[in-house]
Amino acid sequence: MTGRSDGLTGEALRALPKVLLHDHLDGGVRPSTVLELADAIGHELPASDEASLGAWFVEASTSGSLERYLDTFRHTVTVMQTAAALRRVAREAVLDLAADGVVHAEQRYAPELHLTGGLEPQEVVDAVRAGIDEGTAEVAAAGGRIRVTQVLTAMRQSEHSTMVARLALANRDAGVVALDLAGPEAGHPAARHAAAFRTVRYASFPTTVHAGEAAGVTSIAEAVHLAGATRIGHGVRVIDDVELGPRSPEDPWGVEGARLGHLAHWVRDQQVPLELCPTSNVQTGAVTSIAEHAITPLARLGFAVTVNTDNRLMSGTSMTHEYAQLVERAGWGLDELRDAALTAAWSAFLHHDEREELVEGVLRPGYTPAGSGRHRA
Template identity: 70%
Template sequence: MSRAAAPPTAEEIAALPKVVLHDHLDGGLRPGTVLELAAEIGHPLPAADAPELGAWFEATASAGSLERYLETFAHTVAVMQTAENLRRVAREAVVDLAEDGVVYAEQRYAPEQHLAGGLSLQQVVDAVGAGIDEGVALAAEQGRSIRVGQLLTAMRHADRSREVAELALANRERGVVGFDLAGAESGHPAGRHERAFRMLRAASFPVTVHAGEAAGVESVADALHLAGALRLGHGARLVEDLTPGEPTAEDPSGIAETRLGQVAHWVRDQQVPLELCPTSNLQTGVASSVADHPITLLAHLGFAVTVNTDNRLMSATSMTREMTRLVEEAGWSLVDLRDATLTAAWNAFIHHDEREALVEDVLLPAYTTSNGRHRA
């Protein structure tokens, strides 16, 4: 990681094109939208106006555990049970991401959680896809270009992973770019869903798995070797497979002598991308501060780190805020932001030529001044 250049300003960070690989559709609603949709169906909420509701989501999600964090989704999922509401939520998510400077995003959600209103799994995917298309069109009208793919999520504690895998494959030419496994990590190993992962591997379909958030190194190994994950959702607890080196005058942090365990070596050797979400991880107790978050150490050690939002509503965050916090609290430079952004782009679940166009035509020019010298 670089520390030579002056840190980017807040204005520079806001203007940068961004790539987000880990952003939950049901975790990114506008508080005002939750209020409106909840009123329509008579769903009770813990606050009566948008600012108070937004503050409630953030405070409750900051209780210090993944389980408490996940409880907040009862309110967002409740208002996402009709095609019209799913379209609206997806449309607004795309517009909000584009306004934040995001040029490529993958929106993940679990279709099985949106069936209470009578929709089929396919109707859920169709509604989200329609909303994404509308959001992309609205962003274009506002002069912003964004591409958004869907990641279909199966829940660890449920038994519909094979069905969701089949759904993802049936929609791979209709905007679904990958498969995800999420939910309570402890006690629900990825290996329970081996049949679904076997089907996806046979179809050459990309997979990411939430791992290394609420559970440790064993969960990461499970995601890699049993699920065949190409990316790790979070992966922050991979640091439990690192042994710090002895500090020296030249290396007071001991980073240069850090020893890696077998799983950590595999992840770094294979450059498995880590979908790290600093603010969210503080809320669930993975780290105590952005300065101490594993993302900086992992980047120093050469892991393939990316910066993500996770749940913009629950964390009251955006890509601009995540990047700004890393600069202001963890000492990141513009080079560091660029490297994480390029890593995300090169590991998006789209074809190589599309990744190359994203990098060469959109991202790299943003780090280059008019005279051709790299800003970072």
């Protein structure tokens, strides 16, 4: 499928205000920073210069396997075991996102993965918060605007989810806005972490769960109905519960004749936001290409679709790059980009008045012509 540009190239795309809901802190480290931090601790890397290291991360992640993709994190996590390193990575993430036109972002990471250097879980959260505060202040001093919050991630394959849930609640008034569950989906069901989900649910605290990426619709059902997820990390495999109709030049996806299964109807009816990550989904084999990515028919069917980076280092991507790929390869135009941005803003883990200010004060003025998103706009 070829795209229509609508003049949306280069700086025009970068200038659009963006909301990023799914971005891993340890997946967005600058290659130069990985090199410097690794050198300081004597950690051997697969490449010795910035360009080669960045290329290695992308190549190693483009295997069609989620497990191989996740294995690349051993290098970034290894160099993020001190408060100073965490603070630096968080600060640089804020600066890089702001330079990419992101006005609101949620940075997620697993505190339990940053304890081998002797830090306590609370010290990890404090270090990340300090870096975010520094980066935000620098952006403001330069005349820019960005707000960045934290999402704490529990790992499917570990036994620390209840600890992470309690840590998130202890910091809910200090920038932590949700609990996440990530890691290998196959063989590690969300049901193992029911206690953690109950902990946050009874405290009226939101949850997002990685599901429907490597595993199918069953993982999505478990995330929504057992974990009580208010958003789904990825969720691209919900398309498996949709029977698309015949394709035609006027209806290239067969949306008009689509038949939704019970789960797909539930996800759409409840407008459960999908944190879709196009480039990453291609790398891990969840989809075959950007042109054939389910994000387009899902958006046209009225699902609550958002666009995200997942891991900027491993995918060699940015929000501008994700937008460009959708424009060039999937036929998106300004209307689709605006709708996804508005959906992301209304789906952010913020209070309603804060979402409203983000939409009306930042997003709508940044898109021309102004218009309404389909999702609660």
